[in-house]
Amino acid sequence: MKKLYSIMVILALSIVLVACGNGNGGTTGDGDENPDKLVVWADSTYWGGENGKLVAEMVKRYTEESGIEVVYEAQPDLDNKLRGASLGGESPDLIIWDRWQTVTYIQDGLLVNLDKYIAEDGIDTSEYQQEALNEMVLDDSVYGFPLDIDAWGYWVNKTVLNEAGITELPKTWDELRAAAIATTKYEGSTMVRAGMNMDTSGAFYSYLQTAGGKLLNDDNKTVAFNSDAGKAVLKYWYKLIHEDKVYDRSFASTQGGADDPFVTQRFAIQANSLLNGSQFYKTYIGDNFEYEFIPFPQGPSSEYATVDNPAGSNHGGLMGGFGLAVPQSSKYKKAAWNLIKWWITDTENQVLWSEISGLIPAKLEIINDPRMRDIPNVRNVIDSLPYIKARPKVAGYTAVETSVIMNKISSLLFEGGYVRGNDTVDKRVQAALNDMEKTANDILAFAAGM
Structure with a gap:
């Protein structure tokens, strides 16, 4: 019972990828397709300050081209603000969203299924870097498009x-x-x-x-x-x-x-x-x-290194990044989709965004453009893109990363953890891995059964 309680506490303290609501996310209620104003929200932790200016520059250009005023508002607590919007509070029409959290919000019924719009406009999703796109896909339905590859x-x-x-x-x-x-x-x-x-x-x-x-x-x-x-x-x-x-x-x-x-x-x-x-x-x-x-x-x-695993033979890394998604609470869903389409699916605007932000776009046509190799910082990442992976879309994984991996490795490296009864580094490392494995598997099993 004590072990079960501990697992429940860890899950409660972490963002857990489990179904909590309707995951079908329909595209009904488009409202006026030609509004006078659209509102875009993003997390101010990442998209405030200097990064916020990048977003403001793009939405300004869209306003100039479309005649629709776009207001960008960086939010200090985007998660709670969005959940409040779903309950009838103030709502954006479009969000810039941390992709690795997308499945949680799809399952909670907070994001619009974009399949209808994609089909109507003939958008080919295979033109995008699939690891990034798949973070915004659940049960073969698309709920957003990747803004960048981080x-x-x-x-x-x-x-x-x-x-x-x-x-x-x-x-x-x-x-x-x-x-x-x-x-x-x-x-x-x-x-x-x-x-x-x-x-x-x-x-x-x-x-x-x-x-x-x-x-x-x-x-x-x-x-x-x-x-x-x-x-x-x-x-x-x-x-x-x-x-x-x-x-x-x-x-x-x-x-x-x-x-x-x-x-x-x-x-x-x-x-x-x-x-x-x-x-x-x-x-x-x-x-x-x-x-x-x-x-x-x-x-x-x-x-x-070993004979089967030579030194320096493996690429890898974590793919992060953000996407554009339409919340279910949006009043102007179709108009919000049109902004996504302008920003993400139009090649020239994707090039423009890459030039403004210095970030790697998710459209393969642009990633493979030789000019990308002339951009400092970006050029070093291009060859690694086929190897870097997004976080697993598995129930309970978030808790495993934050409460198990990060916590227990920190204990091993800095806090003298696993020293008692382990008189060598090898033994301490093995003890840490054993502990991490057991706790992580308990969390994954518990999350899968919820």
């Missing part, structure tokens, strides 16, 4: 790297470790620059792929990370922190704005996404030093 990886201070004698951006685990060691700086026993931010347990899924492993078994009901690949990831991270000493958790306690540790060069290598870093670093770094984005390097390292 890759997670590292922002690298190239100036510091060059000063350390490294002229090439790291492409493998071995090269990344060498770069982190070379750029770590001490004055006496005091760290003044960390070679790399290692407080990144959320990158486990990405690293697992680059180690040649996978997160879930083929049945999508149990986890597969308690494996040689999982061990390789945790041992690699443990060594960087405790033996190479490229990072001290107490070293950088501030983040954001001008005090961001990558901006102030307290970190030489910072884990972040292409979206999160692009406009932010442009604003706060300017030309103070040279920097560039790289996807997660290929693994495993030579130390953990």
